[in-house]
Each structure stands twice: as structure tokens, then as C-alpha cells.
Amino acid sequence: MAETVTIRGQSYLKRDPLLVLLFSVITFGIYALYWYYKANEEIQRYTGDMTISPVRSLMAVLFGWILIVPPFIAVWNTANHVVEMERSIEIQQELSPALTIILLLVVGVALGLYVQEHLNRIWDRAAGLPSAATPPPPPAPPAV
Numbered sequence: 001m002a003e004t005v006t007i008r009g010q011s012y013l014k015r016d017p018l019l020v021l022l023f024s025v026i027t028f029g030i031y032a033l034y035w036y037y038k039a040n041e042e043i044q045r046y047t048g049d050m051t052i053s054p055v056r057s058l059m060a061v062l063f064g065w066i067l068i069v070p071p072f073i074a075v076w077n078t079a080n081h082v083v084e085m086e087r088s089i090e091i092q093q094e095l096s097p098a099l100t101i102i103l104l105l106v107v108g109v110a111l112g113l114y115v116q117e118h119l120n121r122i123w124d125r126a127a128g129l130p131s132a133a134t135p136p137p138p139p140a141p142p143a144v
Helices: 017-026 030-047 054-066 070-088 097-106 108-128
Strands: 002-007 010-015
Touching: 002 108, 010 017, 010 030, 010 108, 017 030, 017 108, 030 054, 030 070, 030 108, 054 070, 070 097, 070 108, 097 108
Parallel strands: none
Antiparallel strands: 002 010
């Protein structure tokens, strides 16, 4: 179901995007809320940005509908954090924050499908990169 990837000593879950969607539909959106919290938590750990608050993001999505705007701001911010992560490791096909807002409006539970696919790409690429503490390999000796 989910594969654990270790990046810089931290564990991240590569969740199957279709299962994220399926569980979200089966649980009438409850899993989507859990997933949204966990995704923001992983983004916070990966970036080291303590201004990212998984709880605040979840509360904005849960209760922000009273004021209409907060869920859109929270999802937009989450999407922008994913874009920054993709740019930092040079992933070409970036997530579209505008598309995340459209998915939230049209089919809220499909948001997890789209964002998780991009997170999985980040986890794959980042797990394949050498850590900053690892010195580059020595140059190959000249051919004789």
C-alpha cells in the first residue's frame, strides 16, 4: 500500500495516489483530511520550515468553509510548498497550484490523487540524490 522512503534520516511515505482517492471516497472524505494533515507534516519535515503548520492547514480546510476563503488559501499554500520542493530538486513537471484549487472546488477528494503523485516524485528523486554531507566521488583516472 505505502512504501517508506528514507531521506536525510527521515521517513516519508510514498502512498499510492489511487488508494488515497479510493480511501477518501469510501470514508466520505475523512481519509482525505487525514492525508492532508500527514502530507503537510511531511512537507514541514522535508523543508524544515516550521512556519508550515499541519494543524492550522487542517483546521482551515475543516472549519474555514464558514468564512469561505481559508480552505483555498491553505490548499494554495500547500501546493506552493510542493512546487518549491520540486524546484529545489529540479523536477520539470511541477504541480499547478491553480489546478489544486479547481480540484478542491470540483472534486475535493481528488486533490490527494494529484498532490500525492507529485510528492511521490519528490520522494523518489530526493532519495536518489546524495546527501549534502556526502563528498562527491573522486574523478576517474585518465584512460591509458
